[in-house]
Every structure is written in C-alpha cells, then in structure tokens.
Amino acid sequence: MADTQKIIPINIEDEMKTAYIDYSMSVIVSRALPDVRDGLKPVHRRILYGMQDLGLVYSRGHKKSARVVGEVLGKYHPHGDSSVYEAMVRMAQDWSLRYPLIDGQGNFGHIDGDSAAAMRYTEAKLARIADEMLSDIKKETVDFAFNFDDSLKEPTVLPARIPNLLINGASGIAVGMATNMLPHNLTEVVNGVIATIKNPDIDTEGLMEHIKAPDFPTGGIIYGLEGVKEAFETGRGRVVVRGKAEIITDGKGRETIIITEIPFQVNKSSLVIKMSELRRDEKVEGISEIRDESDREGIRIVVEVKRDAMAQVVLSKLYKYSQLQSSYGVNNVALVKGRPQILSLKSLIEEFIEFRIEVIVRRTRYDLRKAQERAHIVEGLIIAVDNIDEVIKIIRGSNTVDEAKTALMERFGLSELQTKAILEMRLQKLTGLEIEKLRAEYDELMKKIQYFQEILASVELQKEIVVEELHEIRDKFGDERRTQITFADGEISIEDLIPNEEMMVSISHLGYIKRTKSDQYKVQGRGGKGSKGSKTRDADFIEHIFVANAHNYLLLFTEQGRCYWLRVFEIPEANRNASGRVIQNILQMPKEDNVKAYIIVQDLTDKDFLENNFIVFCTRNGLIKKTSLMAYSRPRVNGINAITINEGDQLIEAKLTDGNKEIIIANKLGRAIRFNEQKVRSMGRNAAGVKGITLANDEDQVVGMVCVDSDDSETSILVLSENGNGKRTGIEEYRITNRGGKGVKTMNINEKTGLLITIKAVVDTDHLVITNRSGLTIRLALDVVRVMGRATQGVRLISLNKGDKIADVTVIQPDEDEESDLITDVDFTESEE
Known part of the structure; x- marks a missing residue:
C-alpha cells in the first residue's frame, strides 16, 4: 500500500444502509418519479431539451433519431442508448400519451405491441405542443445545473406552459414507492386550473364540474365515478375502464359484437389471443369466431355470436375474464421541491x-x-x-x-x-x-x-x-374527450344488460335446455291438438317446462341427488321451435345424470329468507326429506350433494316451502297421500329422508308432489294422465293422514286414461302448458276445467296422436290482456271409487 493511502475501518451494516439510501434517493429523484412542475422525468426532460439544442422544433424538418439519442447521451444522460430511445419512442406514440410530445416519422411501434424500428431508421422532431414545454427557457425562467461531467448546463425543470403531468400522466417504480398518474383532457384541465385561480377555495366536487374524469388516448368507457372521485380527493383510487363495443344484428337476426376501442395500455394482439383462449376453453361460451379487422382507420375487433347465445351475456363475460375491462390503481406520487408526495387533484393544480x-x-x-x-x-x-x-x-x-x-x-x-x-x-x-x-x-x-x-x-x-x-x-x-363516462358502478352485472322479462324455460329428456319469451305460447281451447313447442331429436321429448323471470336463480336437482345453480339469463334464448342447448355444455354436470326437479329463487343473499325457508325432496320410491334453503345458498361450479339417493331410487321432485305446508304425494296408479310438513323434521344435505308414501307394488312409483297451504280455499289439485285426461279436485277431499300411508284415490285409472303422469296445485286463473313426447305444446286456460271428485277419470285436455303420450305439464300465470279462444265443452264421464 502506498504511503499516501490508508485504510479506514467502517461498519459494513452502516455502509450498506448509507449506500442503499443513496441509491434509493437517486432512483426516486433522478429516474423514476416525475417533477410536479413539468410532469417529466430527467430522461424525458433531457430528450426535449437536447432536441431543441439540435434545432428540431416543430417548424423545421425531422432528423434521424440516432442523432437525437447521441446528443442526449453525450451531453446529458450517461446511460444506455436503449433507455433514451425507448423513452423517446413512447413520447411519440399517440396510444401511449394523450398529447404526444414528439413528432415521429417512420415505424414508432404499434398498439399490438410491435416495437419501433431501430433508431437509425426513424426520424423525429418536437411536436407543436412540446414547443410550449420549452417556451421562455432562455429567459432565466428555470434553474440550470451542471451535467454529469460539469462541461455543460442543463435545465432542472422545463418552463412548461401546459399542465403536462395532468394531461399526459406518468408511471414509474422507484425504491419503496411507485407512481401511476392517469392522463386527462387538456380542455377540461385548463378549465379546472382557471377555476382554481378564480376560486382558490374550490373543492373536489367543484373541480369535477370541469375535470370529469381521466381521458385516455385509446378512448374506452369509464364505469363509475366513485373511484375517480376518491383519486381526485386523496391521490389514490381505482378507475375501471371498458373497451367500447357495439352489438349489431344482421337481417337474419344473428348478433355480432364490434369492438372499436380498448382500455389504455392494453396490447390489442394479446387481448385478441386471450379472447380466443376463453372461447377455446369454453370459459366464455356462445362465440363462433373472433377476427381482428383493425387498419389505419382504427381498431375493429369482430366477435361473431352463435345463434343460440346472447351477445350481451357474451360481451359481459368478455369484460369479466379479459382485459376488455381493466382497472387502474391511481397513485399520484410526484416530486415536490425534490421530495416525493402523494397529491390530490387540487394539490396538483x-x-x-x-x-x-x-x-x-x-x-x-x-x-x-x-x-x-x-x-x-x-x-x-x-x-x-x-x-x-x-x-x-x-x-x-x-x-x-x-x-x-x-x-x-x-x-x-x-x-x-x-x-x-x-x-x-x-x-x-x-x-x-x-x-x-x-x-x-x-x-x-x-x-x-x-x-x-x-x-x-x-x-x-x-x-x-x-x-x-x-x-x-x-x-x-384543446380537443374533445375520447373516453366516455357512465355513472354506474364499475362492476356492472349481467342483470343490468338484460331485461327482467318473463321466460318459459324447457328441459328435454335428453338434457336440451332453452328459454323462450312466454308470450310466444298462444292460449288455445281445451281439447286442441296444440302447436309445435320444441324441435326435439328422435327419442327426445320435453320433460320440464316452467316460467321464471330472467334474473331469477334456478336451483336444478338431478335424479342422482346433485344440486346445480344457474341464472335464467344464462340459459340460451331460442324460439319456440328450437331444440335448445345441451345442459352439460352450460353446467359441469355428468352426462349420465338428468335434471329431475327445479326451484326458482329470486335472491340468494337474503339471510332471513334463507333461514326461514326449506326445500322438500321426494324420490321415486316414496322417500321425503326437508332441508333448510340456507344449505343451498352458496353456488359452486361443480354442484353439491342435495340428497343421498339409495340404490334403485331417484329424485323426482323438490319444492320450496316455509315449513308449514300441507304435502300431497301421488303415485302413477292414481293414489295420493296428504300430511303436514311438520311431520318431516329438517335434515342435513346428505340425509336420504324418511318414508312419505307406501307404494302398492314394485312397479308402482311416485309421479309428483305438491305443497299447499292448509287454509287455501282457492287452490285445487290438478292431476293429468299420460293419455291426456285431467281434472281438478278440491284440497278438502284429500283427508290429512300420517306420512307413510297408502293414500286415497285421486283419479280413476284405466286403459283409456293411462297411468297418472303428474300432480299440480292450481287456481282458476292459471294456464296450463302441456307438452307431449313428440314436442307438440298446448296452452290451456284452467277455468274451462271444472272441479270434480277424486274418483273420476277426468276430461280430455289434449288430443294425442296414436302412440303419443304426455311428457310434462307446467302451470303459468297469464297476462291480463291475454284472451283464450275457447271451444265448447267436451263430454266426460265420471266413475265412482
């Protein structure tokens, strides 16, 4: 060691702490965070000043970008050339900056994520608005400091006649802190600044009359202003932005989604790939094709929707699962007098x-x-x-x-x-x-x-x-806003896109499901042949048909005792003659299982309703079980066990009750039993249940169950046989017994009537929708079916072709303006028990 040198012992912990703090402050002050005054980081400031030194003002011609990079590197910014060129490229991209500060000539990249051409190929000069950033810089308006080698002086800040930090925003990650400031519209910001000058006591609400919300270079739609207002008030918040999409319908009724704007900083190519993956993985169903038809005129992404799907539902799912909807965490951190601070909108102004x-x-x-x-x-x-x-x-x-x-x-x-x-x-x-x-x-x-x-x-x-x-x-x-604003919450649910209309839902024997507007089923007279209700495949027929509102929850119970959840609007809409869609493509349900019962619930979040209501199950072999609705209030994709089904048995019915109903169970041989619901104690989801009715023999089985109020004088019991005979009987004719008995006769069964197919609770104003196995459907007003005794064979409600049989019956409440085209009564015979 030389005589002039000496070793100074230091504590390594202190040295590391000091060195790291120095490094941190260097990153914070000299690299990652913008200055609140001109909204620029050092590299951007040096690029603009260096271009002015070269005479690259807006009124003159372009020069090679390599020359600009060399000027900045050699004089002011001793770092890698890529750091300078990439910063320069970004300032020239009209999809990155709301108001670009550099006028580029050549390939400066693309919104698809393509990088810019090499600096030796591109040319640049200052944009017209950048002249305002440098205006009066030679009039001692800002301080200058020595460059890295003390050979030249550079400005510590630009005079900036425009509020650049607000109109172009900034983002950066420092050490221990980060900034993410969103761009705004220049006209609005200027109006806000002027309003603040005229009224220094103006509050956030007053400023928002001028500065509505961020304004992104790529447009889009801001959903909800709560996050915007929070960001304006505190400097931190969350802004939800959606791409702009339009649903168009061609002459054949086929819907197509056209996306013309995407959220800020979203790579268009990656977005299209993600949407295609969602389609391939069936996470978003109902898409037949996705095409990117973007050109120099602008963005155009075409999403073709399948005929049996709803474009609004598809679009909502694209918003949910892709970057077509993005949220931006606002963090307004900037350097104020050399120190990082979180700033509100008013503080920035x-x-x-x-x-x-x-x-x-x-x-x-x-x-x-x-x-x-x-x-x-x-x-x-x-x-x-x-x-x-x-x-x-x-x-x-x-x-x-x-x-x-x-x-x-x-x-x-x-x-x-x-x-x-x-x-x-x-x-x-x-x-x-x-x-x-x-x-x-x-x-x-x-x-x-x-x-x-x-x-x-x-x-x-x-x-x-x-x-x-x-x-x-x-x-x-100044210019117009590009980003639209909607005053709804950021998380828009599908319900907001779909009207809560009354729908007719049908499920076929082979598991095809669809929904149709109930007004497509015209009221007919008793004894009519019916109209074509659904196009079914060979050996298939409509097994369930019922009415529900589009926003209702549908609890579907299978013959193997599983429970699945589905919103009615998630069911593909189709016309009356369409077959629908296989339910296994909508639910994660095994192919060998079939839907046997359903419950319609308006809301699964009302705790009081869930705790005070029950689901009563009935199996083909006559077992009955009651479980609290709360047990089925948490939807799962794969479903849950609703009831344990014994070998050789299957679930046939499930009803929603309040715990005080009268239960009536009927078998196919025409007998029915009535008992109070309180005879069945509440059990857990995995219980199998207790005996509800004793069957006559091994071939006998339960065909249905109804739950009615004991004091309901307006309700009658409708039974229908497989050959089209039906009747109504007063509830009082069914005496109350204990559960587990054989019951009493509810219909006189013979070869003419065929076996009993269903039992329903109805009132005079109800309508019936009867579907047979061939797919024909008839809608019938019940006031033409008079009440008669238990021991009768009923009246012909629907005429069947040879070999055809009734598949299912549902009860609906008609609109007031609907009228039935009734025919004269048909003779029927009664038989004694």
Missing part, C-alpha cells in the same frame, strides 16, 4: 399554478432587465444625436478610442455602455427618420418597463397572465 407564477415572475424580471438595459443605451444614443456636432468634434479631437470614451463620459455624463454604443453607432442613425425611431423605441421601452414593474408588484396581474396563457393553450390544442 395548485403546484402548477405556483410554478407558472414563478416562471412568469422570473421571465418578467428578465424582460425588465433587458428593457432597462436597452432603454439605458437608447437614452445615450438620443443624447448623442441631439448633440451630434459636439460628439463628432470630441471623437475627431481624440487620439485613441479610450480617450474619446473618457471625454464623452465626462462631457455628457454617460455610462461606459452608453459611450460604447455611441462609438459603435452607424452613420445611418443620424438621419431624421432613424432619430424618430430611437425616440419611439425609447417611449415603447418605458411603457414596457412600467408594465413589467406592475406585473412584479401585483400577484393578481400575474394570475391574469397565467389565465390568458392557458386560454391560448386551450384554443390551440
């Missing part, structure tokens, strides 16, 4: 106003000094021309310039600067016209000096100048 006033004051001081210096010289020139003969005589009588200078200063009381200007004055200044110009210039200079002094003495006048300059900026660069 106030800092800009303070900075602009400071720039105006410094510019005015500079202009005042220059005006005073010029006035001083012009004053000396005027003295000289007024005494030109004596001045010439003194000059001609002097041997040297210094001698002449001294003589003039002594004779006329001039300063050295004035004397020097006189000695350098050209002879043309001695003409009468030039003398008048000098006097006029002096008078003009004195007016300017007085004006500059007034500015420096008046804060109000300074503010007026700020407002005047902002008006100029708005008139020159």
Whole structure:
C-alpha cells in the first residue's frame, strides 16, 4: 500500500444502509418519479431539451433519431442508448400519451405491441405542443445545473406552459414507492386550473364540474365515478375502464359484437389471443369466431355470436375474464421541491399554478432587465444625436478610442455602455427618420418597463397572465374527450344488460335446455291438438317446462341427488321451435345424470329468507326429506350433494316451502297421500329422508308432489294422465293422514286414461302448458276445467296422436290482456271409487 493511502475501518451494516439510501434517493429523484412542475422525468426532460439544442422544433424538418439519442447521451444522460430511445419512442406514440410530445416519422411501434424500428431508421422532431414545454427557457425562467461531467448546463425543470403531468400522466417504480398518474383532457384541465385561480377555495366536487374524469388516448368507457372521485380527493383510487363495443344484428337476426376501442395500455394482439383462449376453453361460451379487422382507420375487433347465445351475456363475460375491462390503481406520487408526495387533484393544480407564477415572475424580471438595459443605451444614443456636432468634434479631437470614451463620459455624463454604443453607432442613425425611431423605441421601452414593474408588484396581474396563457393553450390544442363516462358502478352485472322479462324455460329428456319469451305460447281451447313447442331429436321429448323471470336463480336437482345453480339469463334464448342447448355444455354436470326437479329463487343473499325457508325432496320410491334453503345458498361450479339417493331410487321432485305446508304425494296408479310438513323434521344435505308414501307394488312409483297451504280455499289439485285426461279436485277431499300411508284415490285409472303422469296445485286463473313426447305444446286456460271428485277419470285436455303420450305439464300465470279462444265443452264421464 502506498504511503499516501490508508485504510479506514467502517461498519459494513452502516455502509450498506448509507449506500442503499443513496441509491434509493437517486432512483426516486433522478429516474423514476416525475417533477410536479413539468410532469417529466430527467430522461424525458433531457430528450426535449437536447432536441431543441439540435434545432428540431416543430417548424423545421425531422432528423434521424440516432442523432437525437447521441446528443442526449453525450451531453446529458450517461446511460444506455436503449433507455433514451425507448423513452423517446413512447413520447411519440399517440396510444401511449394523450398529447404526444414528439413528432415521429417512420415505424414508432404499434398498439399490438410491435416495437419501433431501430433508431437509425426513424426520424423525429418536437411536436407543436412540446414547443410550449420549452417556451421562455432562455429567459432565466428555470434553474440550470451542471451535467454529469460539469462541461455543460442543463435545465432542472422545463418552463412548461401546459399542465403536462395532468394531461399526459406518468408511471414509474422507484425504491419503496411507485407512481401511476392517469392522463386527462387538456380542455377540461385548463378549465379546472382557471377555476382554481378564480376560486382558490374550490373543492373536489367543484373541480369535477370541469375535470370529469381521466381521458385516455385509446378512448374506452369509464364505469363509475366513485373511484375517480376518491383519486381526485386523496391521490389514490381505482378507475375501471371498458373497451367500447357495439352489438349489431344482421337481417337474419344473428348478433355480432364490434369492438372499436380498448382500455389504455392494453396490447390489442394479446387481448385478441386471450379472447380466443376463453372461447377455446369454453370459459366464455356462445362465440363462433373472433377476427381482428383493425387498419389505419382504427381498431375493429369482430366477435361473431352463435345463434343460440346472447351477445350481451357474451360481451359481459368478455369484460369479466379479459382485459376488455381493466382497472387502474391511481397513485399520484410526484416530486415536490425534490421530495416525493402523494397529491390530490387540487394539490396538483395548485403546484402548477405556483410554478407558472414563478416562471412568469422570473421571465418578467428578465424582460425588465433587458428593457432597462436597452432603454439605458437608447437614452445615450438620443443624447448623442441631439448633440451630434459636439460628439463628432470630441471623437475627431481624440487620439485613441479610450480617450474619446473618457471625454464623452465626462462631457455628457454617460455610462461606459452608453459611450460604447455611441462609438459603435452607424452613420445611418443620424438621419431624421432613424432619430424618430430611437425616440419611439425609447417611449415603447418605458411603457414596457412600467408594465413589467406592475406585473412584479401585483400577484393578481400575474394570475391574469397565467389565465390568458392557458386560454391560448386551450384554443390551440384543446380537443374533445375520447373516453366516455357512465355513472354506474364499475362492476356492472349481467342483470343490468338484460331485461327482467318473463321466460318459459324447457328441459328435454335428453338434457336440451332453452328459454323462450312466454308470450310466444298462444292460449288455445281445451281439447286442441296444440302447436309445435320444441324441435326435439328422435327419442327426445320435453320433460320440464316452467316460467321464471330472467334474473331469477334456478336451483336444478338431478335424479342422482346433485344440486346445480344457474341464472335464467344464462340459459340460451331460442324460439319456440328450437331444440335448445345441451345442459352439460352450460353446467359441469355428468352426462349420465338428468335434471329431475327445479326451484326458482329470486335472491340468494337474503339471510332471513334463507333461514326461514326449506326445500322438500321426494324420490321415486316414496322417500321425503326437508332441508333448510340456507344449505343451498352458496353456488359452486361443480354442484353439491342435495340428497343421498339409495340404490334403485331417484329424485323426482323438490319444492320450496316455509315449513308449514300441507304435502300431497301421488303415485302413477292414481293414489295420493296428504300430511303436514311438520311431520318431516329438517335434515342435513346428505340425509336420504324418511318414508312419505307406501307404494302398492314394485312397479308402482311416485309421479309428483305438491305443497299447499292448509287454509287455501282457492287452490285445487290438478292431476293429468299420460293419455291426456285431467281434472281438478278440491284440497278438502284429500283427508290429512300420517306420512307413510297408502293414500286415497285421486283419479280413476284405466286403459283409456293411462297411468297418472303428474300432480299440480292450481287456481282458476292459471294456464296450463302441456307438452307431449313428440314436442307438440298446448296452452290451456284452467277455468274451462271444472272441479270434480277424486274418483273420476277426468276430461280430455289434449288430443294425442296414436302412440303419443304426455311428457310434462307446467302451470303459468297469464297476462291480463291475454284472451283464450275457447271451444265448447267436451263430454266426460265420471266413475265412482
């Protein structure tokens, strides 16, 4: 070790702490965070200043980007050339900056994520708006500091006549902190700044009358203003943005989604790939094709929707599962006097106003000094021309310039600067016209000096100048909003897109499900042949048909005792003649299982309703079980066990009750039992249940169950046989017994009637929708079916073709304006028990 060197022992922990803090502050101050005054990080500031040094202003031509990068690297920014070029490219991209600061020529990248061409190929110059960032920089308006090698000076901030941080935003990750500031519309921001100058006590709500919300270069739609308002008030918040999409329908009724705008900073190519993956993985169903038809005119992504799907549901799922809907966490962190701070909207505006006033004051001081210096010289020139003969005589009588200078200063009381200007004055200044110009210039200079002094003495006048300059900026660069605003919450549910209409839902024997508007089923007369209700495949027929509103929850119970959840609007909509869609493509249900029962629930979040209502199950072999509705209130994709089904048995019915109903169970041999629901205790989901009815033999089985109020005098019991015979009977004719008995006769079963197919609870105003196995459907007003005794075979309700049988019956409540085209009564016979 040399004699001049020595070792100083230090604590490594202290050294690491000090070094890391120094590094952190360097990143925070000199790299990652923008300055609140001009909204720029050092690299962006150096690029703009370096381009001005090269003369690359808007009014001149472009130059190679490599030359700009070399200028910035060599003079101000001693880092990698890629860091400079990438920052420069971003400032030229109109999908990255709301108001680009660089005018690029050549390939500066693409919204699909394609990178820019190499810097040797592209050219650039300052954009017109960037001239406003550098305006008055040579008038000592900002401080300069030495560059990295102390050979040159660079500005520590740009004068920035525009509120760049607000209109273009910023993002960056420092050490221990980050910033994410969103862009806004220049016209709105200028109006907000002017409003703040005129009313310093303005609050956030007042500012939001001018600055509505962020305004992104790629457009889109902001959903909800709660997050925006929070960000404006505190500097932190969450803004939800959706791409702009339109649903169009062609002449054949087929729907197509056209996406013309996407959220800010979303890669369009990646978005299309993600949407295609969602379609392939069947996470978003109902899409037949996705195409990217974007061109120079703008973005156009086409999503073709299948005929049996709803475009609104498909679009809502695309919003949910892809970046077509994105949320932005606002974190307004910027450097204020060299220190990072979280700033509200008003604080950002106030800092800009303070900075602009400071720039105006410094510019005015500079202009005042220059005006005073010029006035001083012009004053000396005027003295000289007024005494030109004596001045010439003194000059001609002097041997040297210094001698002449001294003589003039002594004779006329001039300063050295004035004397020097006189000695350098050209002879043309001695003409009468030039003398008048000098006097006029002096008078003009004195007016300017007085004006500059007034500015420096008046804060109000300074503010007026700020407002005047902002008006100029708005008139020159202001434009309309690109991002629309909707005042709904950010998380828009599918319900908001779909009207809560009454729908007819049908499920076929082979598991095809669809929904149809109930008004497509016309009321017919009793005994009619019916209309085509559903196009079914061979050996298939409609097994369930019922009415529900589009927003209802549908609890589907299978013959193997599983429970699945489905919103009615999630069922594909189809016309009356369509077959529908396989239910296994909608639910994760095994192919060998079939839906046997359903319950319609309006809401699964009402705790009081869930705790005070039950589901009563009935199996083919006559078992019955009651479980609290709360046990089925948490939807799962794969479903849950609803009831344990014994071997050789299957679930046939499930009903929603309040715990005090009368239960009536009927078998296919025409017998029915009635007992109180309280005879069945509440059990868990995995219980199998207890005996509800005793069957006559091994071939006998339960066909249905109804739950009615004990004091309901308007309700009657409808039974229907497989050959189309049906009737209504008063509830009082079914005596109450204990559960587990054989029951009483509910219909006189014979070869003409066929076996009993169903049992329903109805009132006079109800309508029936009867579906047979061939797919024909008839809608029948029940007031034409009169009430009769239990031991009768009923009346023919629907005429069947040879070999056809009834598949299912549902009860609906008609609209008031519906009328039935009734025919005359058909004779029927009654038989005694």
